[in-house]
Amino acid sequence: MVDAVSPDRPLAVELRGVCKWYDEFQALKDIDLQVRQGERTVVCGPSGSGKSTMIRCINRLEEHHGGEIRINGESVELYEARPHLIRQRVGMVFQQFNLFSHMTVVENCCLGPIKALKLGRAEARERAMHYLEKVRIPEQADKYPSQLSGGQQQRVAIARALCMSPQIMLFDEPTSALDPEMIQEVLEAMIALAEDGMTMICVTHEMGFARTVADSVVFMDRGEIVEQAPPSEFFTAPRSERTRAFLDKIL
Amino acid sequence: MRQKNRSRYLGDLLIYLAIIGAALWGLRIATTAQAYNWQWYNVPQYLYKIHEGVVYPGPLLRGLITTMQISAGAMVIAAVLGLLVAVLGMSGSRVGRILARGYIEVVRNIPILVLLFLFYFVVAPIFGLGRFASGMLTLALYEAAFAAEIYRAGIEGVPRGQREAAAAVGLTRAQQMRYVVLPQSIPLILPPMTNLAINLIKHSAIVSVIAIFDLANEGRNVISETFMVFEVWFTVALVYLVITTALSFLATGLERRFARSRASARAR
Amino acid sequence: MSAGRPGQRARWRPGAVDWLLLVGLAVFAGYVYYQLRHVLVYRWDWQSVLQFFAYRDEAGEWQQNLLLAGLEATLRIAIFSAILSLVLGLVLALMRVSSRLWPRMVARTYVELVRNTPPLVFLFIFYFFISAQLFPVLGIDRVIAALAESDSALVLWLLGDPRLVENLVVGILCLSCFEAAYVSEVLRAGIESVGKDQREGALAVGLTGTQTMWHVVLPQAVRIVIPALVGQLITLVKDTSIMSIISIQELAFSAQEVAVSTDRVFEVWILVALIYFVICYALSALSRRLELRRAVGR
Numbered sequence: 001m002v003d004a005v006s007p008d009r010p011l012a013v014e015l016r017g018v019c020k021w022y023d024e025f026q027a028l029k030d031i032d033l034q035v036r037q038g039e040r041t042v043v044c045g046p047s048g049s050g051k052s053t054m055i056r057c058i059n060r061l062e063e064h065h066g067g068e069i070r071i072n073g074e075s076v077e078l079y080e081a082r083p084h085l086i087r088q089r090v091g092m093v094f095q096q097f098n099l100f101s102h103m104t105v106v107e108n109c110c111l112g113p114i115k116a117l118k119l120g121r122a123e124a125r126e127r128a129m130h131y132l133e134k135v136r137i138p139e140q141a142d143k144y145p146s147q148l149s150g151g152q153q154q155r156v157a158i159a160r161a162l163c164m165s166p167q168i169m170l171f172d173e174p175t176s177a178l179d180p181e182m183i184q185e186v187l188e189a190m191i192a193l194a195e196d197g198m199t200m201i202c203v204t205h206e207m208g209f210a211r212t213v214a215d216s217v218v219f220m221d222r223g224e225i226v227e228q229a230p231p232s233e234f235f236t237a238p239r240s241e242r243t244r245a246f247l248d249k250i251l
Numbered sequence: 252m253r254q255k256n257r258s259r260y261l262g263d264l265l266i267y268l269a270i271i272g273a274a275l276w277g278l279r280i281a282t283t284a285q286a287y288n289w290q291w292y293n294v295p296q297y298l299y300k301i302h303e304g305v306v307y308p309g310p311l312l313r314g315l316i317t318t319m320q321i322s323a324g325a326m327v328i329a330a331v332l333g334l335l336v337a338v339l340g341m342s343g344s345r346v347g348r349i350l351a352r353g354y355i356e357v358v359r360n361i362p363i364l365v366l367l368f369l370f371y372f373v374v375a376p377i378f379g380l381g382r383f384a385s386g387m388l389t390l391a392l393y394e395a396a397f398a399a400e401i402y403r404a405g406i407e408g409v410p411r412g413q414r415e416a417a418a419a420v421g422l423t424r425a426q427q428m429r430y431v432v433l434p435q436s437i438p439l440i441l442p443p444m445t446n447l448a449i450n451l452i453k454h455s456a457i458v459s460v461i462a463i464f465d466l467a468n469e470g471r472n473v474i475s476e477t478f479m480v481f482e483v484w485f486t487v488a489l490v491y492l493v494i495t496t497a498l499s500f501l502a503t504g505l506e507r508r509f510a511r512s513r514a515s516a517r518a519r
Numbered sequence: 520m521s522a523g524r525p526g527q528r529a530r531w532r533p534g535a536v537d538w539l540l541l542v543g544l545a546v547f548a549g550y551v552y553y554q555l556r557h558v559l560v561y562r563w564d565w566q567s568v569l570q571f572f573a574y575r576d577e578a579g580e581w582q583q584n585l586l587l588a589g590l591e592a593t594l595r596i597a598i599f600s601a602i603l604s605l606v607l608g609l610v611l612a613l614m615r616v617s618s619r620l621w622p623r624m625v626a627r628t629y630v631e632l633v634r635n636t637p638p639l640v641f642l643f644i645f646y647f648f649i650s651a652q653l654f655p656v657l658g659i660d661r662v663i664a665a666l667a668e669s670d671s672a673l674v675l676w677l678l679g680d681p682r683l684v685e686n687l688v689v690g691i692l693c694l695s696c697f698e699a700a701y702v703s704e705v706l707r708a709g710i711e712s713v714g715k716d717q718r719e720g721a722l723a724v725g726l727t728g729t730q731t732m733w734h735v736v737l738p739q740a741v742r743i744v745i746p747a748l749v750g751q752l753i754t755l756v757k758d759t760s761i762m763s764i765i766s767i768q769e770l771a772f773s774a775q776e777v778a779v780s781t782d783r784v785f786e787v788w789i790l791v792a793l794i795y796f797v798i799c800y801a802l803s804a805l806s807r808r809l810e811l812r813r814a815v816g817r
């Protein structure tokens with residue numbers, strides 16, 4: 001079990017009235033979200049509800065059109081011209097892993113540290129091995145992504161993100177492209193990360209994970225945050241009808 | 252069943268040979284009716300000469316060397332310029348995108364011959380370019396527009412997630428391109444680029460109209476001296492054919508190799 | 520930043536690359552201007568070139584001149600060659616997908632020969648073969664001469680200036696034979712992209728192989744390849760200019776004549792390039808529209 005986060009910690013991520021449009025379609029409507037340092041937030045909701053869009057706005061893979069997004073108190077728009085500076089501090093793990101297929105596992109992990117953080121090769125490799133051990137696949141370091149199972153690939157992707165020593169980690173359905181028997185190994189890596197006190201925002205439908213790890217669960221539907229509550233409340237006494245309907249479907 | 256198939260193939264092969272033979276025979280009939288004087292024996296001396304045991308290239312081979320020089324130079328420029336245009340076309344800079352788009356549209360919608368005249372008669376005097384440079388630059392500019400499309404397709408052929416993941420580990424746009432996207436697009440770019448080189452060599456014959464002595468022009472010269480129209484053109488065509496066929500084998504070879512290495516990477 | 524719909528964000532702020540390119544462009548334009556004005560001291564004279572399109576004779580009537588005649592010939596060649604190369608290309612394509620080996624081999628040989636020799640070389644060979652060998656042997660030159668003599672309005676309307684009919688016909692034949700190879704590749708790709716299920720469906724309702732091809736496969740294939748065919752048409756229009764090298768009197772040929780006789784080299788080539796651009800750009804716009812419509816229709 002992971003310790004709860006005291007409410008006087010500073011805010012790591014703050015969204016205020018965030019809106020986003022794809023042409024005429026509004027994907028995010030007035031999103032408010034606060035995540036304190038060390039806090040673990042799980043985001044769930046039906047397909048197309050804007051979960052991915054929201055977390056991709058946080059590390060500027062998408063641009064938002066209204067409202068404000070702050071990271072450690074700084075507005076992301078200060079980095080309009082250099083979004084890579086934000087991404088060096090905010091790690092991300094994708095549903096489809098997105099490992100660089102022309103590079104070995106360890107090269108995948110070293111690319112960011114060497115090119116973005118300007119670490120030396122030896123140091124970067126050392127760091128990569130450290131995190132690969134952490135996700136328990138150091139022996140695969142010199143293989144290519146296509147030679148690994150899905151679960152292994154996703155753990156490499158986590159290690160790759162960690163190599164940048166991010167202050168915040170974003171996960172976009174990290175287990176939903178995996179076969180059931182591989183989900184657990186990835187979840188374990190994420191739990192270990194949570195135990196180390198990492199600030200995390202996870203889009204996931206693994207409700208077991210949400211129950212044990214999350215400080216707060218967010219339910220999104222049609223581009224809005226419908227409900228946000230600690231897991232104990234969220235699962236036992238959902239306030240909104242939509243949340244209840246959703247939970248009935250997936251539990 | 253097998254047996255029947257084989258005899259049918261053999262029959263078809265014979266029909267094929269008969270048709271080719273008939274075509275050649277028809278050519279002979281038609282030409283002799285016009286009192287055309289075939290002199291194949293005279294052709295080799297225009298390819299090469301042997302003097303005191305040393306082989307010297309004749310006009311046709313010298314023309315071939317010029318053709319290869321101009322094509323190679325143009326190919327290098329086209330490859331670099333094409334990349335520049337492709338990158339500008341996909342960049343965040345609006346001026347860059349407009350320039351790239353405009354360049355591609357202009358070059359694609361004007362015949363290469365007119366482009367060559369435009370270059371030789373209009374651009375060259377302004378920039379003080381010589382004959383050879385005009386020819387080479389025209390070819391390069393023309394093919395660069397096509398190269399840009401090849402690069403673009405190659406770059407867009409790399410899944411978007413790759414680029415996003417590169418962004419997510421904090422690389423700049425240029426770094427994403429340089430370390431993640433471009434290396435993966437090479438298998439998609441190289442085979443069509445070989446085809447581009449083939450086209451370039453074929454199009455290079457056009458420079459003979461501004462009196463550059465490439466293979467086609469040397470062919471015309473030899474003909475005007477000897478009136479061996481068919482022999483010389485067939486020889487010239489054959490030389491082009493050998494080069495372009497060799498390159499197209501290279502293209503299919505590359506394509507197969509990349510396909511195979513991808514497949515085996517997946518299987519491992 | 521307060522709420523802003525995407526429309527409001529569309530305001531453009533040029534970045535570093537934009538400025539760099541703008542400055543580069545300005546320098547380039549400045550250099551060209553300086554060279555023209557002060558080094559080459561070029562005096563523009565569009566008037567004397569424009570009169571080579573059309574001029575007013577003594578009676579005050581507009582008369583067509585070289586460039587306009589050239590443009591007309593270019594369009595004639597392009598239209599007739601487009602039709603002829605489509606027919607020839609279809610024959611070649613059907614041969615390429617034949618179940619028998621020999622038609623496949625014959626068509627393949629022709630297509631590869633054409634595609635692997637420079638257009639210039641192919642045209643020289645064909646020009647010489649058709650006009651100097653084939654026409655006299657088959658007696659076509661006499662037919663053409665008769666055509667040229669006849670002053671039937673139809674012939675005049677179709678083929679234009681009687682004195683140049685032979686020139687035109689040779690040009691059309693050469694270009695058609697050349698383009699047919701490329702057209703056949705486009706059509707073949709279309710035929711092969713029509714699924715096996717379509718073919719089997721047609722065979723299953725009792726159509727013969729030929730009926731299947733004509734009524735089921737080809738209609739679908741043609742619809743698929745129409746944008747590509749328009750693209751090939753653009754290439755064909757551009758390739759008409761190469762015909763000037765074998766003295767077919769189309770636009771590029773007249774342009775060379777006018778450039779030599781007036782010495783207004785800059786004006787002539789800029790104008791002629793512009794004409795080709797307008798024609799081809801219109802066709803590419805059409806091709807894009809067709810492609811778009813097909814994408815939407817799917």
Ligand SMILES: Nc1ncnc2c1ncn2[C@@H]1O[C@H](COP(=O)(O)OP(=O)(O)OP(=O)(O)O)[C@@H](O)[C@H]1O
Pocket residue numbers: 022025027045046047048049050051052053054
């Ligand atoms: N690039 C895009 N262009 C246009 N519309 C988009 C784009 N990306 C997402 N959308 C739309 O925005 C909405 C939210 O998409 P998003 O990917 O955030 O949903 P999601 O909650 O992550 O769904 P899922 O569980 O399927 O991943 C969807 O309706 C989607 O169609």
Ligand SMILES: [Mg+2]
Pocket residue numbers: 051052053172173
């Ligand atoms: Mg999603």
